[in-house]
Amino acid sequence: MDGFELRSARFLAAQAQEQVLRPGNTAVDATLGNGHDACRLAELVGPSGRLIGFDIQPDAVKRSRERLTGAGLIGRCELHAVGHEHIAEIVREPVRLIVFNLGWLPGGDKSVTTRRETTRRAVTGALTLLEPMGVLTLCAYPGHEEGEAELRMLTEMFSALRPQEYNVLHQRFLNAGPGAPECFIVQRQAGNRKRL
Ligand SMILES: C[S@@+](CC[C@H](N)C(=O)[O-])C[C@H]1O[C@@H](n2cnc3c(N)ncnc32)[C@H](O)[C@@H]1O
Secondary structure: OOOOOOOOHHHHHHHHHHHHOOOOOEEEEOOOOOOHHHHHHHHHHOOOOEEEEEOOOHHHHHHHHHHHHHOOOHHHEEEEOOOHHHHHHHOOOOEEEEEEEOOOOOOOOOOOOOOHHHHHHHHHHHHHHEEEEEEEEEEEOOOOHHHHHHHHHHHHHHHOOOOOOEEEEEEOOOOOOOOOOEEEEEEEOOOOOOOO
């Protein structure tokens, strides 16, 4: 793509991810799905970095493992067939980037979708894992009932974060119609770093 383009929640999240990750960083994909995001993130952290992934569906983890293996990236990855609500029990190190892409697996069982309460626990844990200047990106899909409940919960939760600790951006395409995906980008503050 040449020049600036306002495209979609996922596109905006991916742009932020590319700017945040450097070789050697640790990243978490909290919703592996088919492994597309995981492959992109594993490329960005390079051979000296690490990608830790979660999905509640063993099939999704299997598909992601196959995709990462095919791309020659599995050596830098640690995949868990565990709900992301356990993220803070499993990840024991500061993380540069944590990615949530909510909803259900494209082409999979729509009844296995992310849910408000587990998403709340996962995001609460994830925020504690971010290193200074570390970033969490989250794409939410309010086009179905559970997705709408998740979006309401997240908007409340992120709005209540102390600005001394986190900056939160909420991107919403105002003319895209009801149910259009929305993106949140949260950055942990560095402390007393000078700002523009
Ligand atoms: C929209 S898909 C993710 C797409 C993926 N990032 C990709 O690049 O293909 C959402 C995923 O979240 C997973 N999921 C649902 N509840 C979960 C939970 N509690 N913990 C972790 N993953 C969960 C679903 O199984 C599904 O694979």
